[in-house]
Amino acid sequence: MPILPMPAQNPALVDLGQALFFDKLLSGNRDISCATCHDPLSHGTDGLSLAVGTGGTGLGPTRTLGPGRQFVPRNAPTMLNQGLRPFYLFWDGRVSGFGAGPFSHPPEVVIPPVPNILAAQAMLPVLNRREMRGDSGDLDVFGNPNELARLRDSQYADVWRAIMTRLLAIPDYGVKFGAAFPGTPAAALGFQHASTAIAAFLMERFTRYNSPFDRYLHRDDAALTAEAKQGALLFFGRLPCAQCHNGPLLGAERFANVGVPQLGPGVGKGAPLDLGRAEVIAQEIPSPGPNFYRFAFRPPPLRNVELTAPYMHDGAYPTLEAVVRHYNDVPTALRTYDVTQLDPALRGMYHGDQATITDVLATLEWPFRTSLNLTDGERSDLVAFLKSLTDPAARDLSGLTPASVPSGLPVRE
Known part of the structure; x- marks a missing residue:
């Protein structure tokens, strides 16, 4: 089944979302961004079996745990094509829903109204202590107390508010939020606005589905190799x-x-x-x-x-x-x-x-x-079909990474 084109996103939202996605200011210890585990240079993931959250060092497959830290218990999924809005997100489907919601969510959290499931998902990693928020008693990269980690887990709304306080204290973010949400006073901005911007960035910049298989669905019979076609017959047929x-x-x-x-x-x-x-x-x-x-x-x-x-x-x-x-x-x-x-x-x-x-x-x-x-040849054909699902434009996403972010924190280190 072919995929319809992704609607164009508001450029001001995309600009704000890009800055937020790469800014470590969203993490309690100011040491990890969304892009750390969903790195464009690793095709929207991190190349690790289990993700390494706050306290870790390095990027991509060479990232390592910090002292006293534990691995995130699951693999970091790619952000490629997450903007196509599946009904479920996360490996366990803890966030789900159609269109503009409402969306299901973990019982300990109430997600405010957001325009799509990707924005709903983006509300949660900043609350996770192992991923982004940190542990009580943590000091940030400047040696200052981590005020997000001091809050109780039940105070999730206060965590969101504290992140917005950080963001809106930076003049450049004030300008970007004003451009993205021109009718919303600064006092009314919440983290749901930040997550909406992050979702717009992901939908605009991480959507890649012009693969040989998709071209084949659009009647380009030469788009697939003979091996990929045999693999597709197995995939959609007897297997x-x-x-x-x-x-x-x-x-x-x-x-x-x-x-x-x-x-x-x-x-x-x-x-x-x-x-x-x-x-x-x-x-x-x-x-x-x-x-x-x-x-x-x-x-x-x-x-x-x-x-x-x-x-x-x-x-x-x-x-x-x-x-x-x-x-x-x-x-x-x-x-x-x-x-x-x-x-x-x-x-x-x-x-x-x-x-x-x-x-x-x-x-x-x-x-x-x-x-x-399966014979050796059939297994090879299946792999050929899976590789036919690659959009060539997804191979190099390095252009998505900005040179800097409004907080001044390093984008890559």
């Missing part, structure tokens, strides 16, 4: 791929347990495991049942997937070839997972004990409970 990766986004509209190896510090009550969608459902539905969406995650959209390794919700696989091998025989792949695929810092965080493997396999999607029996 179960399209059960999850369908529609114009080729994914993002449901949840599935596909037997991904468990890796990392874990999330919520399931820690050190990551139960995925089950954690969200347990908060929404009293007594949902022990296996309801257990280990299920949102299948990501696949356009430009070639550029956004490593793969899966925890970055368990470094290449598309490794992903296809996993799907070819999920039970075997899970039982024989090779931790040397991981960065050495993560290998001790792999949960490969028999009890965990049995737990994951108990709710595995039915099509993957037995081998798909």
Whole structure:
């Protein structure tokens, strides 16, 4: 299914959103921006299995944890084509909704009205202590107390207000907010206005879907190689791929347990495991049942997937070839997972004990409970098809990074 053109965004909103996206002023310790984990030079992600939040050093695949810090429990998804507005965002779908909302959100937070789901999503990372906000007692990069971290988690609205106080104290941001929201007095500006601008920037500048596959859908029969066509026939034909990766986004509209190896510090009550969608459902539905969406995650959209390794919700696989091998025989792949695929810092965080493997396999999607029996040639054809989803314009996003931001904090270091 072809994708319709992205509507042009208000240039003043885009300009403000670009500055905010790259400005570390939004983080408690003034040491991390949205772009740190969603770096244009890494195609809108960070090239890491698990993201490294506040306190870390470096950028991209070489970024490392700071003293006393923990990995973010999930892989940082690419920002490419997130502006196409899938119904669900985040790996567990904790934010969802159509059009201008209303949008579902974590029960501990109430998201104010925003124009689209991407703006709703952008309200949350600044609240997360491990990602951007920091821990109580932290000092920022100038040695000053982190006032955002001192607030209780229940004071999320105060965190948003404190960030706006920082931003509006800078004259250049006052000008940019005034241009983006000309009818809104400064006293009425909230972080929802900042998130709306960030969303406009992402929609305008991170949308890339003129791939060979899309050109093929527009009747350019020569756009795909013979191998990619064979891979597409497998993907949309006898294999179960399209059960999850369908529609114009080729994914993002449901949840599935596909037997991904468990890796990392874990999330919520399931820690050190990551139960995925089950954690969200347990908060929404009293007594949902022990296996309801257990280990299920949102299948990501696949356009430009070639550029956004490593793969899966925890970055368990470094290449598309490794992903296809996993799907070819999920039970075997899970039982024989090779931790040397991981960065050495993560290998001790792999949960490969028999009890965990049995737990994951108990709710595995039915099509993957037995081998798909793919030949080497068929696996190669599938990879060729996945690579045909790459828009050439997505290969170099370096032009999206500004030389500076209004706070004066470094953009890249």
